[in-house]
Amino acid sequence: MSKTFTRALHALALAAFVAFALFPLFWLLKVSLTPDDLMYGEGVRLWPSRVTLDHYGAVLRHTQFPLFFRNSLIVSAATGLFATAAASAAGYAFSRFRFRGKAWVVGVMLISQMFPLVIIVAPIFRLLSPLGLTNSLTGLVVVYTAFNTPFAAFLMQSFFEAIPKDLEEAAMMDGATRFQALRRVILPLTLPGLAATGGFVFTAAWSELLFSLMLNSSAAVSTFPAGLLGFVSKFSVDFGQMMAAGVLALLPVGAFFLLIQRYLVQGLTAGAVKG
Template sequence: MRAKPILLVTAHRLAILAYIAFALFPLYWLLKVAVTPNDLLYSEGIRLWPSRASLEHFDFVLRHSAFPVFFRNSLIVSGSTAVIVTILASLSGYALSRFNFRGKYWLVALMLLTQMFPLVMLVAPIFKILSPLGLTNSLTGLVIVYTAFNVPFATFLMQSFFDGIPKDLEEAAMIDGATQFVAFRQIILPLTLPGIAATLGFVFTAAWSELLFSLMLISGNDQATFPVGLLSFVSKFSVDFGQMMAAGVLALIPACLFFLLIQRYLVQGLTAGAVKG
């Protein structure tokens, strides 16, 4: 009777370890390539750790490339997008969660439609619309586009967090004379902080990774975000994998930090809202 639980527990821990190994091994390899000096890159290509590790690629990327500029641009774009999307999605998510109104059905249908088509289709039209406004080759233009792309999913996410908060709370406040907006701001929003954190992190990582529109809307190096910058390592004379991977490792840091902090809230919040169809 006692042997069975121990066996089960061991199997469970081993399975968890297998998942962790699968999740982390590619990231480990990224780091390994980034610290391998160029002369060993191919000769020790398949060793688990190079006989000589060095930080020369990191040093080069940080001091002699435009990477710090890309990094700053990405930080500005992703940060602004995350904040604006979260504000807009809190408002619209609250509307979907708390009100029954004509047009609600159409709003949801519209938001679902935006998830359906290949965004490639929008590149040329968006370029045509933003160009006369002076919003191409500008970080502002990029923030506007990313905000629009991320608002629908963020709205559904925020709605599920609001659904998890009992309605009586703001009804009680409104009986005490508060308007609904005041009740929303002072009572409901503070309770949704985990949801807000989750949405912020979710949108930040999405904007941080976006390549296509950044590639198409930005032409100058001084406005480029880091995915575009990374590709510039490829388009030089030869692909400099060491430097590229070093830049990749550096670029992973903020996204991963953000994600490690918020993943707990993501699960909690979705639990509270009891994600249902």
């Protein structure tokens, strides 16, 4: 009796949390499907009396959203790739090697994570401007990779730590170089970690607004978070189209996480339990 009761309470608490967390997403979807004439006319209700896909059509056909979307995809994918590669190399070194200055490198990487980004936007702009890296997707990839690599490296380090050293030593005894051991034995075992780290970096780059807004002013190289602001004009906000664009922007991230979720759960808990 008390067991079923606690279980029900447990389920209820979970349901409440999920509802709380997902409600904004639901609202996003709801507004994106609400026709313009009902947007304000029906007051606040959970579901409009009539739904439409007009906003989606408008966003795809009459705005620059597809361009922003493409830019975001390029920037996020490139960032995910570079940052994960750099983080894996660094994480492996932190986990396996003793070298001079290791504590310093780790310390500096940690410190780099402590500044609010707003403080360093201006200096970064001054740095990138003469290099021709403002108003460019490359500039964004460089900045995002730099800022995401430290945390990603610590993440990868913990994944490597979870893999016993014996495995690569066994491979080295079996005739492999350290690099071959890494590629043929350690890397396949780190796939969940790579997926988790890649997903984390991709999402961070995908939703980044500040640098995208400050470094790139031309619409041709805007990412979609900056582009979304275009739906806010001086006199009105086109909520319907803005929300439709938001839903579309969720799709690749959602699809990506659906794809890797099996690895992700495994990855985020790896090392938590011994054995």
